[in-house]
Amino acid sequence: MIPADHPRYRSLLTRERLAECAKKGIVAWEGLTAHGRGEAFDYLIGERTTESALLAERTAAAMLLTARHPVISVNGNTAALAAGRIAALQKACGACVEVNLFHRTEARIGMIENLLIDAGVDIFSGEAERLLPLSHDRAWCRRGGIFSADVVLVPLEDGDRCAALVDMGKTVIAIDLNPLSRTARSATLTIVDELTRALPRITEACREISDTEKERLIHSVNNHYLLSEAIREMTARLSHALD
Numbered sequence: 001m002i003p004a005d006h007p008r009y010r011s012l013l014t015r016e017r018l019a020e021c022a023k024k025g026i027v028a029w030e031g032l033t034a035h036g037r038g039e040a041f042d043y044l045i046g047e048r049t050t051e052s053a054l055l056a057e058r059t060a061a062a063m064l065l066t067a068r069h070p071v072i073s074v075n076g077n078t079a080a081l082a083a084g085r086i087a088a089l090q091k092a093c094g095a096c097v098e099v100n101l102f103h104r105t106e107a108r109i110g111m112i113e114n115l116l117i118d119a120g121v122d123i124f125s126g127e128a129e130r131l132l133p134l135s136h137d138r139a140w141c142r143r144g145g146i147f148s149a150d151v152v153l154v155p156l157e158d159g160d161r162c163a164a165l166v167d168m169g170k171t172v173i174a175i176d177l178n179p180l181s182r183t184a185r186s187a188t189l190t191i192v193d194e195l196t197r198a199l200p201r202i203t204e205a206c207r208e209i210s211d212t213e214k215e216r217l218i219h220s221v222n223n224h225y226l227l228s229e230a231i232r233e234m235t236a237r238l239s240h241a242l243d
């Protein structure tokens with residue numbers, strides 16, 4: 001029982017939710033460590049959406065709305081933390097939602113799909129095939145889903161799939177609190193923000209963005225700038241941490 005007046009109430013609730021989902025098998029045990037790493041980076045950006053993250057979120061909305069076949073790839077952590085937010089984003093941008101796992105088992109796929117369906121997500125299911133050029137199980141995806149997508153949103157990615165999708169000619173949008181990760185550096189666009197803050201902002205932008213802003217954002221994507229800004233924010237906070 002976490003007291004509502006605890007200064008880290010939200011963070012503790014989130015951990016409890018992940019632990020509960022890990023016990024059920026929805027979240028991989030390794031997902032708990034991934035979350036801890038994310039929290040550490042979130043401290044460094046002040047647990048808030050920075051200006052550069054907001055720019056990345058609006059750009060992500062522009063990319064999803066102008067895509068021919070956008071797909072949101074969901075793993076265990078994302079489903080546990082943000083199933084309802086994924087449903088809202090799907091409604092706002094019309095993307096397919098496909099479950100793609102690193103620690104893949106049919107049982108986990110089923111549980112995660114059910115969790116998403118209960119939250120209102122229209123799941124892209126069907127026969128998965130080993131279609132991506134990867135030696136691990138993230139290679140398994142659907143021919144009509146991630147494989148044929150032109151834009152893929154990958155919240156909490158684990159590295160080399162992002163580079164493989166970019167090499168396949170896809171536009172990859174990553175949500176990753178670690179601006180130094182391989183994912184962050186190989187994505188077309190990286191949102192350095194916490195998943196549950198980032199998703200509603202992308203959704204909101206999808207609802208209100210004008211055609212002119214879409215054009216402008218898509219033609220001025222600069223991931224190096226976004227990552228540099230995130231690192232600059234973190235460095236500035238560290239420099240003044242004890243002021």
Ligand code: PTJ
Pocket residue numbers: 027028030031032033034035036037038039041075076077100101102103104156157158159175176177178181193194195196
């Ligand atoms: O469900 P599965 O089997 O697909 O496995 C998922 C995990 C998360 C275990 C897998 O993708 C993994 O191992 O991920 P990594 O390599 O630990 O990378 C996760 C990245 O997400 C790290 O760079 C974290 O900083 C970041 N991260 C963690 N939690 C959040 C986050 N970024 C944004 N919001 C978060 N809540």
